Amino acid sequence: MNIIDVRGLSRTYKKFTAVDSINFSVAPGECYGLLGTNGAGKTSTLEVLEGLAAPSAGTVEVLGGDPRRDRVTLRPRMGIMLQRGGLPSGLTVRETMKLWAGTCSNPQPADAVLDQVDLLHKADTKVGALSGGEQRRLDLACALLGGSELIFLDEPTTGLDPESRRNVWRLLRELKESGVTMVLTTHYLEEAEYLCDRLCILHRGRIELEGTLAELVETRASEIVLEPALVPETHASQAIYEGDRVIVHTNNLVTDTHGILAWAQDNGVTYTHFAARPATLEDVFLSIAEGVK
Numbered sequence: 266m267n268i269i270d271v272r273g274l275s276r277t278y279k280k281f282t283a284v285d286s287i288n289f290s291v292a293p294g295e296c297y298g299l300l301g302t303n304g305a306g307k308t309s310t311l312e313v314l315e316g317l318a319a320p321s322a323g324t325v326e327v328l329g330g331d332p333r334r335d336r337v338t339l340r341p342r343m344g345i346m347l348q349r350g351g352l353p354s355g356l357t358v359r360e361t362m363k364l365w366a367g368t369c370s371n372p373q374p375a376d377a378v379l380d381q382v383d384l385l386h387k388a389d390t391k392v393g394a395l396s397g398g399e400q401r402r403l404d405l406a407c408a409l410l411g412g413s414e415l416i417f418l419d420e421p422t423t424g425l426d427p428e429s430r431r432n433v434w435r436l437l438r439e440l441k442e443s444g445v446t447m448v449l450t451t452h453y454l455e456e457a458e459y460l461c462d463r464l465c466i467l468h469r470g471r472i473e474l475e476g477t478l479a480e481l482v483e484t485r486a487s488e489i490v491l492e493p494a495l496v497p498e499t500h501a502s503q504a505i506y507e508g509d510r511v512i513v514h515t516n517n518l519v520t521d522t523h524g525i526l527a528w529a530q531d532n533g534v535t536y537t538h539f540a541a542r543p544a545t546l547e548d549v550f551l552s553i554a555e556g557v558k
């Protein structure tokens with residue numbers, strides 16, 4: 266049984282459709298990534314899954330129930346990290362954790378969780394005196410405090426320095442390995458590649474692409490870059506010339522690389538620059554964002 270099933274979900278704000286009839290499922294233990302440009306509908310989708318908003322149309326099942334109707338029983342089984350935590354600034358970090366623990370049915374030891382997010386040394390500091398990145402890590406600590414089987418993370422590492430981001434990635438990967446199911450939104454494609462088993466790219470409220478990283482990347486052509494700009498006749502239709510270079514677009518990277526190099530050897534052509542690279546998640550993302558499918 267899936268942990269999350271979304272069927273025909275739409276969310277509208279007055280006449281504006283922010284989420285437009287989307288379908289997806291998340292299996293137990295999976296880390297599912299929602300990607301998309303600003304305003305694509307990621308947070309609007311997450312809020313429905315978290316039970317914070319009602320769908321305008323469609324159905325959502327989370328942990329076998331309806332996240333709004335069954336909120337009282339489901340809420341303690343979910344960890345939620347909102348895009349803006351909004352924790353009271355006058356409490357200390359440890360007081361905040363204590364307060365938060367009151368909402369959890371099975372709270373973990375607060376100091377151990379603070380240690381996991383590298384905030385134990387700030388336990389007696391007021392929330393209002395934390396840096397932006399430290400506040401974000403406290404938001405994460407609150408989401409982890411319940412030891413939940415399902416965690417929603419809305420841009421978990423925004424505002425973190427590179428080292429803290431890596432530490433959070435390691436922590437989330439460990440959680441995933443322990444069987445926790447996660448749904449996360451992020452603008453960091455590297456984060457999505459590192460953490461997510463499957464990705465969904467939203468654009469203007471619709472799902473443009475969904476699948477594993479390998480499946481997504483396969484939808485876009487690979488490139489072979491050559492200098493001087495000489496290619497066999499058989500590849501002329503795939504070639505784009507840029508100054509001294511030519512870029513050959515291909516869906517058969519290995520075969521075409523062999524073919525071009527064999528042709529070069531037979532014809533006495535020596536390439537001073539040669540690079541063969543598969544498409545990246547960034548290529549996929551940008552082609553969707555720019556409306557090229």
Ligand SMILES: Nc1ncnc2c1ncn2[C@@H]1O[C@H](COP(=O)(O)OP(=O)(O)OP(=O)(O)O)[C@@H](O)[C@H]1O
Nearest residue numbers: 278281282283301302303304305306307308309310
């Ligand atoms: N309360 C609201 N009233 C009206 N429109 C809203 C409201 N909340 C969100 N929207 C609009 O819905 C669209 C989707 O917003 P949402 O926050 O879900 O996008 P997002 O993908 O999470 O974006 P970001 O990456 O910028 O966080 C946006 O165009 C936004 O302006």
